[in-house]
Amino acid sequence: MSEAARNFLAAQPRVILGHWPTPLQPCDRLREQLGGPRIWLKRDDCSGLAIGGNKTRKLEFLLGKALAEGCDGVITFGALQSNHARQTAAACAKLGLSCDLILTRAVPRSDEFYTGSGNVLLDRLLGAHLHIVEDSDAAFEKFAELYEAGQGSGRQLFGIVPGGSDSTGVLGYVQGSLELAEQVESAGLDLSTIVVAASTAGTAAGIVLGAEIANLNAQVRVACVYEPASVTGAELDSLVAATAADLGCAIADPSTWSVSDAPLGEGYGIPTQAGQAAIELLATTEGVLLDPVYTGKAFGYLLDLIAQGQLDEQRDVVFVHTGGSPGLFAYGPIFAE
Numbered sequence: 589m590s591e592a593a594r595n596f597l598a599a600q601p602r603v604i605l606g607h608w609p610t611p612l613q614p615c616d617r618l619r620e621q622l623g624g625p626r627i628w629l630k631r632d633d634c635s636g637l638a639i640g641g642n643k644t645r646k647l648e649f650l651l652g653k654a655l656a657e658g659c660d661g662v663i664t665f666g667a668l669q670s671n672h673a674r675q676t677a678a679a680c681a682k683l684g685l686s687c688d689l690i691l692t693r694a695v696p697r698s699d700e701f702y703t704g705s706g707n708v709l710l711d712r713l714l715g716a717h718l719h720i721v722e723d724s725d726a727a728f729e730k731f732a733e734l735y736e737a738g739q740g741s742g743r744q745l746f747g748i749v750p751g752g753s754d755s756t757g758v759l760g761y762v763q764g765s766l767e768l769a770e771q772v773e774s775a776g777l778d779l780s781t782i783v784v785a786a787s788t789a790g791t792a793a794g795i796v797l798g799a800e801i802a803n804l805n806a807q808v809r810v811a812c813v814y815e816p817a818s819v820t821g822a823e824l825d826s827l828v829a830a831t832a833a834d835l836g837c838a839i840a841d842p843s844t845w846s847v848s849d850a851p852l853g854e855g856y857g858i859p860t861q862a863g864q865a866a867i868e869l870l871a872t873t874e875g876v877l878l879d880p881v882y883t884g885k886a887f888g889y890l891l892d893l894i895a896q897g898q899l900d901e902q903r904d905v906v907f908v909h910t911g912g913s914p915g916l917f918a919y920g921p922i923f924a925e
């Protein structure tokens with residue numbers, strides 16, 4: 589099973605956009621302070637492509653497909669401070685593709701930090717065309733308008749779903765898990781758990797499948813930061829099933845992953861105290877930057893699991909650092925206080 593899946597993966601069109609492998613780094617000072625299991629960071633925040641992050645891996649497969657189909661431009665979606673949008677803009681700049689970003693006001697903020705700094709500033713710098721709309725209905729209308737206009741003028745545009753989470757994007761994290769499995773083996777880790785943030789759930793789906801293909805034997809704990817666990821869990825299940833079908837492998841054993849929305853707090857893009865404390869702790873012990881929307885909340889969840897004694901203290905835990913640090917600037921005021 590694993591051989592067929594690996595062959596399928598190797599046969600897919602892919603364009604290299606990142607720096608691989610990303611480091612797997614122990615958090616020794618943090619552990620001295622906390623006790624508990626050894627925590628390792630899978631540094632996908634160092635993946636390259638305009639400040640890095642998890643989208644680099646997905647975009648390698650998505651844009652590999654776009655180029656194979658002869659596309660000359662990309663349209664994608666996100667919230668105003670979307671990291672996916674920023675990384676797509678960077679990839680398009682590198683590949684000479686046009687980039688239209690349809691950004692929704694999913695987070696109730698209209699201050700200058702949120703609307704002009706962080707990822708939005710970088711999107712503009714990277715040469716993307718920004719279309720700011722109220723909600724997802726307006727976003728899909730805008731997509732249809734841009735796509736039809738492109739067709740009318742002989743363009744071939746490639747649409748990428750929010751977060752790049754379809755069965756092509758998920759392959760990025762199947763590949764990422766295989767990379768992680770090699771590092772776990774060569775560093776001699778006794779891995780019990782992988783913790784990762786989820787919004788559109790493509791990253792988590794790829795990790796679940798890749799962990800199964802590589803026989804990582806770890807529990808994947810998914811921290812919801814966008815929707816409640818019921819919604820994220822359903823997305824995750826369907827992405828795992830669709831990608832497993834493409835890979836020709838069995839659907840991963842559902843007992844190997846679990847989904848929690850304890851980290852979400854009041855909602856997407858609304859910082860939590862636990863997330864903020866996690867950001868400050870990792871910054872001051874390890875010199876590593878998390879973000880208030882995704883990784884801060886997910887790392888706070890990991891700290892909570894440790895505090896509750898839910899993780900085996902004798903074994904290793906990997907936190908997949910999915911990036912997002914430009915978001916720190918959009919949330920400047922919470923750190924200034």
Ligand SMILES: Cc1ncc(COP(=O)(O)O)c(C=O)c1O
Nearest residue numbers: 671787788789790791882910912
């Ligand atoms: C920094 C960061 N971490 C995690 C995620 C979640 O990834 P996914 O949408 O694949 O669940 C995102 C998605 O936008 C992100 O930007």
